[in-house]
Amino acid sequence: MWNPSKKIRTIASKILIILFSMTMIFHIFALLEVIPFQYLWGGRLSSLKEMYVMESVSLLVNAFFLCVSCLYIKYLNQSLVPLWIRIVFGFVGIIFLLNTVGNLVAATDLETLLATPITAILSVICFSLVPKYEN
Structure with missing residues:
Protein backbone atom coordinates (compact mmCIF):
# COMPACT_ATOMS: atom_id res chain seq x y z
CA MET A 1 0.00 0.00 0.00
CA TRP A 2 1.18 3.52 -0.81
CA ASN A 3 2.38 5.34 2.29
CA PRO A 4 3.48 8.94 1.59
CA SER A 5 6.41 10.29 3.57
CA LYS A 6 6.05 12.85 6.33
CA LYS A 7 7.39 15.54 3.99
CA ILE A 8 4.77 14.77 1.31
CA ARG A 9 2.00 14.73 3.92
CA THR A 10 3.17 18.05 5.35
CA ILE A 11 3.23 19.63 1.89
CA ALA A 12 -0.21 18.17 1.11
CA SER A 13 -1.61 19.53 4.37
CA LYS A 14 -0.18 22.99 3.70
CA ILE A 15 -1.67 22.95 0.19
CA LEU A 16 -5.05 22.09 1.73
CA ILE A 17 -4.70 24.92 4.24
CA ILE A 18 -3.98 27.38 1.43
CA LEU A 19 -6.79 26.09 -0.80
CA PHE A 20 -9.37 25.94 2.01
CA SER A 21 -8.41 29.49 3.01
CA MET A 22 -8.78 30.71 -0.57
CA THR A 23 -12.10 28.88 -0.90
CA MET A 24 -13.35 30.57 2.26
CA ILE A 25 -12.42 33.96 0.78
CA PHE A 26 -14.34 33.02 -2.38
CA HIS A 27 -17.41 32.10 -0.31
CA ILE A 28 -17.14 35.37 1.62
CA PHE A 29 -17.08 37.25 -1.71
CA GLY A 42 -23.26 25.15 -11.12
CA GLY A 43 -25.65 27.94 -12.07
CA ARG A 44 -28.50 26.13 -10.34
CA LEU A 45 -29.34 28.65 -7.60
CA SER A 46 -32.66 30.39 -8.11
CA SER A 47 -32.59 33.17 -5.49
CA LEU A 48 -30.39 35.24 -3.23
CA LYS A 49 -31.90 33.57 -0.17
CA GLU A 50 -30.90 30.16 -1.49
CA MET A 51 -27.40 31.49 -2.18
CA TYR A 52 -27.04 32.80 1.37
CA VAL A 53 -27.99 29.42 2.84
CA MET A 54 -25.73 27.40 0.54
CA GLU A 55 -22.75 29.76 0.84
CA SER A 56 -23.08 29.96 4.64
CA VAL A 57 -23.03 26.18 4.90
CA SER A 58 -20.06 26.05 2.51
CA LEU A 59 -18.18 28.59 4.58
CA LEU A 60 -18.73 26.60 7.79
CA VAL A 61 -17.75 23.31 6.17
CA ASN A 62 -14.58 24.83 4.72
CA ALA A 63 -13.72 26.30 8.13
CA PHE A 64 -14.06 22.81 9.63
CA PHE A 65 -11.84 21.30 6.92
CA LEU A 66 -9.29 24.07 7.48
CA CYS A 67 -9.19 23.25 11.20
CA VAL A 68 -8.81 19.53 10.51
CA SER A 69 -5.95 20.27 8.09
CA CYS A 70 -4.18 22.29 10.79
CA LEU A 71 -4.72 19.50 13.31
CA TYR A 72 -3.30 16.98 10.83
CA ILE A 73 0.01 18.86 10.70
CA LYS A 74 0.09 19.14 14.50
CA TYR A 75 -0.47 15.40 14.97
CA LEU A 76 1.87 14.51 12.10
CA ASN A 77 4.64 16.37 13.90
CA GLN A 78 3.91 14.16 16.92
CA SER A 79 4.10 11.10 14.58
CA LEU A 80 0.57 9.92 15.34
CA VAL A 81 -2.41 11.12 13.32
CA PRO A 82 -5.68 10.01 14.97
CA LEU A 83 -8.00 7.70 13.05
CA TRP A 84 -10.88 10.21 13.11
CA ILE A 85 -8.80 12.77 11.20
CA ARG A 86 -7.85 10.18 8.57
CA ILE A 87 -11.54 9.20 8.24
CA VAL A 88 -12.47 12.87 7.76
CA PHE A 89 -9.93 13.15 4.93
CA GLY A 90 -11.28 9.98 3.32
CA PHE A 91 -14.80 11.40 3.49
CA VAL A 92 -13.62 14.78 2.18
CA GLY A 93 -11.76 13.03 -0.65
CA ILE A 94 -14.97 11.27 -1.69
CA ILE A 95 -16.91 14.56 -1.49
CA PHE A 96 -14.35 16.32 -3.70
CA LEU A 97 -14.36 13.43 -6.16
CA LEU A 98 -18.14 13.66 -6.47
CA ASN A 99 -17.88 17.44 -6.67
CA THR A 100 -15.41 17.10 -9.54
CA VAL A 101 -17.98 15.09 -11.48
CA GLY A 102 -20.62 17.69 -10.65
CA ASN A 103 -18.36 20.50 -11.83
CA LEU A 104 -17.87 18.74 -15.17
CA VAL A 105 -21.62 18.97 -15.81
CA ALA A 106 -22.09 22.47 -14.34
CA ALA A 107 -24.27 24.91 -16.24
CA THR A 108 -21.57 27.60 -16.11
CA ASP A 109 -18.23 27.48 -17.91
CA LEU A 110 -16.57 29.32 -15.02
CA GLU A 111 -17.33 26.51 -12.61
CA THR A 112 -16.38 23.81 -15.10
CA LEU A 113 -13.05 25.41 -16.03
CA LEU A 114 -12.05 26.81 -12.64
CA ALA A 115 -13.49 24.45 -10.04
CA THR A 116 -13.01 21.07 -11.77
CA PRO A 117 -9.20 20.98 -11.58
CA ILE A 118 -9.22 22.39 -8.05
CA THR A 119 -11.64 19.77 -6.71
CA ALA A 120 -9.78 16.98 -8.53
CA ILE A 121 -6.49 18.06 -6.93
CA LEU A 122 -8.15 18.38 -3.52
CA SER A 123 -9.55 14.86 -3.85
CA VAL A 124 -6.13 13.37 -4.62
CA ILE A 125 -4.48 15.31 -1.79
CA CYS A 126 -7.14 14.23 0.72
CA PHE A 127 -6.79 10.58 -0.28
CA SER A 128 -3.00 10.85 0.18
CA LEU A 129 -3.56 11.78 3.85
CA VAL A 130 -5.75 8.77 4.66
CA PRO A 131 -3.17 5.94 5.05
CA LYS A 132 -1.74 5.47 8.53
CA TYR A 133 1.57 7.26 8.89
CA GLU A 134 4.41 5.02 9.97
CA ASN A 135 7.98 6.20 10.52
Whole structure:
Protein backbone atom coordinates (compact mmCIF):
# COMPACT_ATOMS: atom_id res chain seq x y z
CA MET A 1 0.00 0.00 0.00
CA TRP A 2 1.18 3.52 -0.81
CA ASN A 3 2.38 5.34 2.29
CA PRO A 4 3.48 8.94 1.59
CA SER A 5 6.41 10.29 3.57
CA LYS A 6 6.05 12.85 6.33
CA LYS A 7 7.39 15.54 3.99
CA ILE A 8 4.77 14.77 1.31
CA ARG A 9 2.00 14.73 3.92
CA THR A 10 3.17 18.05 5.35
CA ILE A 11 3.23 19.63 1.89
CA ALA A 12 -0.21 18.17 1.11
CA SER A 13 -1.61 19.53 4.37
CA LYS A 14 -0.18 22.99 3.70
CA ILE A 15 -1.67 22.95 0.19
CA LEU A 16 -5.05 22.09 1.73
CA ILE A 17 -4.70 24.92 4.24
CA ILE A 18 -3.98 27.38 1.43
CA LEU A 19 -6.79 26.09 -0.80
CA PHE A 20 -9.37 25.94 2.01
CA SER A 21 -8.41 29.49 3.01
CA MET A 22 -8.78 30.71 -0.57
CA THR A 23 -12.10 28.88 -0.90
CA MET A 24 -13.35 30.57 2.26
CA ILE A 25 -12.42 33.96 0.78
CA PHE A 26 -14.34 33.02 -2.38
CA HIS A 27 -17.41 32.10 -0.31
CA ILE A 28 -17.14 35.37 1.62
CA PHE A 29 -17.08 37.25 -1.71
CA ALA A 30 -20.17 35.30 -2.76
CA LEU A 31 -21.96 36.20 0.49
CA LEU A 32 -21.05 39.85 -0.04
CA GLU A 33 -22.53 39.53 -3.54
CA VAL A 34 -19.24 40.46 -5.21
CA ILE A 35 -19.76 37.30 -7.27
CA PRO A 36 -23.25 37.05 -8.81
CA PHE A 37 -25.18 34.05 -7.48
CA GLN A 38 -25.92 32.90 -11.05
CA TYR A 39 -22.27 31.77 -11.31
CA LEU A 40 -22.37 29.71 -8.10
CA TRP A 41 -23.40 26.12 -7.47
CA GLY A 42 -23.26 25.15 -11.12
CA GLY A 43 -25.65 27.94 -12.07
CA ARG A 44 -28.50 26.13 -10.34
CA LEU A 45 -29.34 28.65 -7.60
CA SER A 46 -32.66 30.39 -8.11
CA SER A 47 -32.59 33.17 -5.49
CA LEU A 48 -30.39 35.24 -3.23
CA LYS A 49 -31.90 33.57 -0.17
CA GLU A 50 -30.90 30.16 -1.49
CA MET A 51 -27.40 31.49 -2.18
CA TYR A 52 -27.04 32.80 1.37
CA VAL A 53 -27.99 29.42 2.84
CA MET A 54 -25.73 27.40 0.54
CA GLU A 55 -22.75 29.76 0.84
CA SER A 56 -23.08 29.96 4.64
CA VAL A 57 -23.03 26.18 4.90
CA SER A 58 -20.06 26.05 2.51
CA LEU A 59 -18.18 28.59 4.58
CA LEU A 60 -18.73 26.60 7.79
CA VAL A 61 -17.75 23.31 6.17
CA ASN A 62 -14.58 24.83 4.72
CA ALA A 63 -13.72 26.30 8.13
CA PHE A 64 -14.06 22.81 9.63
CA PHE A 65 -11.84 21.30 6.92
CA LEU A 66 -9.29 24.07 7.48
CA CYS A 67 -9.19 23.25 11.20
CA VAL A 68 -8.81 19.53 10.51
CA SER A 69 -5.95 20.27 8.09
CA CYS A 70 -4.18 22.29 10.79
CA LEU A 71 -4.72 19.50 13.31
CA TYR A 72 -3.30 16.98 10.83
CA ILE A 73 0.01 18.86 10.70
CA LYS A 74 0.09 19.14 14.50
CA TYR A 75 -0.47 15.40 14.97
CA LEU A 76 1.87 14.51 12.10
CA ASN A 77 4.64 16.37 13.90
CA GLN A 78 3.91 14.16 16.92
CA SER A 79 4.10 11.10 14.58
CA LEU A 80 0.57 9.92 15.34
CA VAL A 81 -2.41 11.12 13.32
CA PRO A 82 -5.68 10.01 14.97
CA LEU A 83 -8.00 7.70 13.05
CA TRP A 84 -10.88 10.21 13.11
CA ILE A 85 -8.80 12.77 11.20
CA ARG A 86 -7.85 10.18 8.57
CA ILE A 87 -11.54 9.20 8.24
CA VAL A 88 -12.47 12.87 7.76
CA PHE A 89 -9.93 13.15 4.93
CA GLY A 90 -11.28 9.98 3.32
CA PHE A 91 -14.80 11.40 3.49
CA VAL A 92 -13.62 14.78 2.18
CA GLY A 93 -11.76 13.03 -0.65
CA ILE A 94 -14.97 11.27 -1.69
CA ILE A 95 -16.91 14.56 -1.49
CA PHE A 96 -14.35 16.32 -3.70
CA LEU A 97 -14.36 13.43 -6.16
CA LEU A 98 -18.14 13.66 -6.47
CA ASN A 99 -17.88 17.44 -6.67
CA THR A 100 -15.41 17.10 -9.54
CA VAL A 101 -17.98 15.09 -11.48
CA GLY A 102 -20.62 17.69 -10.65
CA ASN A 103 -18.36 20.50 -11.83
CA LEU A 104 -17.87 18.74 -15.17
CA VAL A 105 -21.62 18.97 -15.81
CA ALA A 106 -22.09 22.47 -14.34
CA ALA A 107 -24.27 24.91 -16.24
CA THR A 108 -21.57 27.60 -16.11
CA ASP A 109 -18.23 27.48 -17.91
CA LEU A 110 -16.57 29.32 -15.02
CA GLU A 111 -17.33 26.51 -12.61
CA THR A 112 -16.38 23.81 -15.10
CA LEU A 113 -13.05 25.41 -16.03
CA LEU A 114 -12.05 26.81 -12.64
CA ALA A 115 -13.49 24.45 -10.04
CA THR A 116 -13.01 21.07 -11.77
CA PRO A 117 -9.20 20.98 -11.58
CA ILE A 118 -9.22 22.39 -8.05
CA THR A 119 -11.64 19.77 -6.71
CA ALA A 120 -9.78 16.98 -8.53
CA ILE A 121 -6.49 18.06 -6.93
CA LEU A 122 -8.15 18.38 -3.52
CA SER A 123 -9.55 14.86 -3.85
CA VAL A 124 -6.13 13.37 -4.62
CA ILE A 125 -4.48 15.31 -1.79
CA CYS A 126 -7.14 14.23 0.72
CA PHE A 127 -6.79 10.58 -0.28
CA SER A 128 -3.00 10.85 0.18
CA LEU A 129 -3.56 11.78 3.85
CA VAL A 130 -5.75 8.77 4.66
CA PRO A 131 -3.17 5.94 5.05
CA LYS A 132 -1.74 5.47 8.53
CA TYR A 133 1.57 7.26 8.89
CA GLU A 134 4.41 5.02 9.97
CA ASN A 135 7.98 6.20 10.52
